[in-house]
Amino acid sequence: MADESVANAPKGRVVTGVIGADVHVVGNRLLAMALERAGFKVINLGVLVSQEEFINAAVESNADALFISSLYGHAELDCEGLREKCIEAGLDDILIYVGGNVALGKQEWSEVEKRFLAMGIDRVFPPRTPPKVGIELLERDLAARKRSKG
């Protein structure tokens, strides 16, 4: 499934997928394609992906970021402990972005965001965020990381 078509060196490697028991596939495909078109190497795991599968794919591909989608409202439970498991697996500075419909029902966005950031998620996106917003932030975060590593 991984895209092999990036001719030049990719801007970065991103593992994408829909976490948990969620089968919503449309946003996942659009995001994966947007990342590819922006010059990233994408390892798209599709739907029904577990934390372990995200981590294994990230280790295997030496990924820079995880782009985790969730549309069924259980993202918080599904992402619990993910940052700690990444560190255990040696993925010390991998970026973790989460987006979709990440909270159940109508909740204050700033509160939702706070809870995800506290779990060690780098960025969390409200419903209907266009893919390009996440991609621009990823480019910025990767550039900043490069600079700080000198």
Place this chain on the structure above:
Amino acid sequence: MIDEGLFQALRREVLATWPTGQEVSDEAFEYYQRKGDSGVFHQRLQEAKAAGRTLLQPRGGVPLVHLQIELLRHLEQVGTADLLPLTVDSYTRQNRYEEAQRHLERSQQEGVALLNGFPVVNHGVRNSRAVLEAVAAPVQIRHGSPDARLLAEISFAAGYTSFEGGGITYNLPYSARVPLERSVRDWQYVDRLSGYYTERGVVINRESYGALTGIMVPPAIAVAISVFEALLAAEQGVKSITVGYGQNGHIIQDVAAVEVLGTLTQQYLQRFGFHDVDVTTCFHEWMGPFPMTEGRAFGLIGLGALTAALARATKVITKTPHEAYGVPTKEANAQGLLCSRLMVDTMAHQVPLDRAQVAEEARWIAREATAIVEKALELGEGRFDASVVRAFEAGVMDLPFCPSIYAQNKVMPIRDATGAVRYLEHGHLPFDKETLDRNQELIHQRMGAVDTDPLEQIEKDINFFLEAEGFSAVSGGS
């Protein structure tokens, strides 16, 4: 064709997987003979095809026998349905009969529906038969199961003579990790069982689920997949095949797609020597995101039925004004039928259609579909099952917005300036230069006019019929 000895051994194995399997026997043939039924569903389709009529069929399934009978009688008597459904619950589709049993028993105790369909396997032959016998119209089993072997056994023994699904169309849109090789093999069993009944005087109609993921499936992809499911069925002795297609919302393209679906399927069956197979067509009213407001929903249902009738589809699967909210009431279901009935019976023959435009679109759909089928046949080295598996592996056959890892998902559809579905990315579909040039030109006519991200356009294209969201041809989709 599956070897007879192997088939009978497999049957014993399959029938032993749940107690009601023991109710299956050759008594079924006596039952059919007593009823004078030699495949009533097939007969009804043939009559409609000969008369140029489009039959109406709703969806619908509830867990309890008396509630299912109440639902079907309402759809038949109030909704004027020509053909009826028995939609099977999600546990049964996944062969989780123990969970289905628990929810069925609780539904029985509490008198409420705790399953989203009728658990045919758990009800067994006798109870499933009771539903069929309570209505006049023929009833089809509809589900979404990658392994429907036991379901087919119980259904055919109970007296149901039409069965939806196939190794491709009931796997890829429904499952994430079921190997195509396995689902194709398990559906060869269902097709062989259909052939077994057919050879004994009971014609089983087999229908391919052509609506697939229901989200902007390019017509050529639906056609190519249908051709293979028809060939796989015919190879096992099936004589009555219905091929399907889901409305994309562009009348000319939709009509052209149904026409090519029927003719190309027939051509390939002929080419491989299956001369005595009857092919009929099924049109699915819009399977994508449905409007929340009833007025808009009825407009869309009417458009779907009208398109089906213009395309002379043998039958149309109707939607309901509750589609946006989940499982409809029987009353809402009947309203969707009545809206469709008006269009099919009184409107379609009054609407002129630009036949030259339909023919032009049909020519391209046939060209694309033929390219896919030919390449797949080449990869399969003379075997239809291997053709399918290898073609999906290579991306020569592909399905956009597919949850399964067994499709490459390299194809991305987009609408052109008129709303017809084209390819933003065609992945590894084996198209020639003229096909690709025409596609580029058509999407450029739309995208050239607006400086926006095509992926954002696609979201609008998917939500084509939603309030405040929908596609606008006049403004170039922006």
